[in-house]
Amino acid sequence: MNVKIIADSACDLSKDYYIEYGIEMVPLNVHLDNKDYADVKEIDPKIIYDGMRNGKAPKTSQPSPEAFKKVFTASAEKKEPLVYVSFSSKLSGTYQSAKIMEDQIKAEYPDAPIRVIDSKCASLGYGLVVLHIAKAAKNGASFDEIVEAAEHQAQHMEHIFTVDDLEYLYRGGRVSKTSAFVGSLLKIKPILNVEDGKLIPLEKLRGSKKVLGRMIELMEERGTDFQNQTIGISHGDDLERAEQLASLIHEKFKVPRENIVIEMVGAVIGAHSGPGTLALFFSNQPNK
Template sequence: MNVKILADSASDLSKDHYNEYGIEMIPLNVHLDDRAYADVNEIDPKTIYDAMRNGKAPKTSQPAPEAFKKHFMACAEKNEPLVYVSFSSELSGTYQSAKIMEDMVKSDYPDAPLYIVDSKCASIGYGLVVLHVAKMAKAGASVEQIIEAAEYQAKHMEHLFTVDDLEYLYRGGRVSKTSAFVGGLLKIKPLLNVEDGRLVPIEKIRGSKKVLGRMIELMEERGKDFQHQVIGISHGDDLERAEQLSSMIQDKFGVAKENIVIEMVGAVIGAHVGPGTLSLFFSNQPNK
């Protein structure tokens, strides 16, 4: 019996990925104009970015715990193994909600093969972890192999990202009002990382033209063996720059184009980072 893989919409994977590898997905919620939308299913990221450009400030919320219970119960009743790889517990409460529902379901089905892994990752960095184990599950890997791989891939996933406007990070409490104002005035572009699930500033770069080159330099410093892994790029409605970054990676490291996944930053994460965001994801210690 193949292991079911469950993810949430903060993985920023496309519907094609979910369908091809049989990944089940739980949507987080996006609130816009006094209405809540289920991410991916009821709203697309382009709608959110256009709204933000027009001065609106969408909010987000985690899934209702019942959404997890539904998936967990379905597998518990059939004694079907399921691994939920979650969005970073430091950035959302989805992991905690899932753990509560896991305990509730296991009170009735104590031997249910339900497992939860905190990816400590976000966006396509998280998505690459999910894709890796989904491919393993499709090939018939065991629960133990999948959990070990998910934890390993998550531990070694590097996140590098920049935003076009610090105002959105200020609204989310990630930078001070003064930093946002001065950054905008001086056209400062921050580079950030995710460490142990938390957003951590790396450095500030003056001028957007220098950002891509610096991302490539940091990629070379922090990563290795790029030709034997899948590279992820996500963008806040800026496909042109994402493709430019992809071309630079291909030229610099000899990575095949088909080994680079490019997706738009989804509505949930996009609501916090804003249009023009550009993110790069790779492993610093890929498996062979």
């Protein structure tokens, strides 16, 4: 029996991947205009970005423990091995909700082969981890092999990203009000990454023209073996810049274009990063 792979909607993978690899997705929630939506299933990220451009402030919340209970119970009853890789626990309570249900299900089904893993990743960086193990599961990898692969890929996933407006990160508590105000005045473009599951500022650039070149430089400094891994690019409703970045990666590192995945930043992540976000994901140790 193949291992069932579970992800949540913060992985920012498109629906085609869920279908192709049999990934089951648990949605986070988005709150906009006094309505609640299940991410991916009930709302398109474009709606979020258009709303933010018009001054709206969407909110997000994690799935309930009951959402995980339903999925975990179904697998436990069938004795189906299940691995759930979650959105970073430092950015959401989703992992904790899943762990609560994992403990409860295992109390009722002591032999249930269920594992909940904190990816400490976000957006398509998290998505690449899920995609890697989903491919392994489809090819018949064992439960232990998939757990090991998930932990390795998550540990070595690099996130390099920038945002168009620091105000959105300020609203989410990621930067100070002063930094957001000064950054907006001076047209400062921050470059950030994710370390141990948390957002960490790397540097600040004046203006946007230098950003793509600097992201390529950081990719070269922090990664390796680019031709033998999947590279991820996600964008906050700015496909043109995402395509520009993909072309630079193709030219610089000779990465086949089919090995570069481009996705829109989903509604949950986008509600905090805002329109114009551009993110680059790759492994610093793709093959163990």
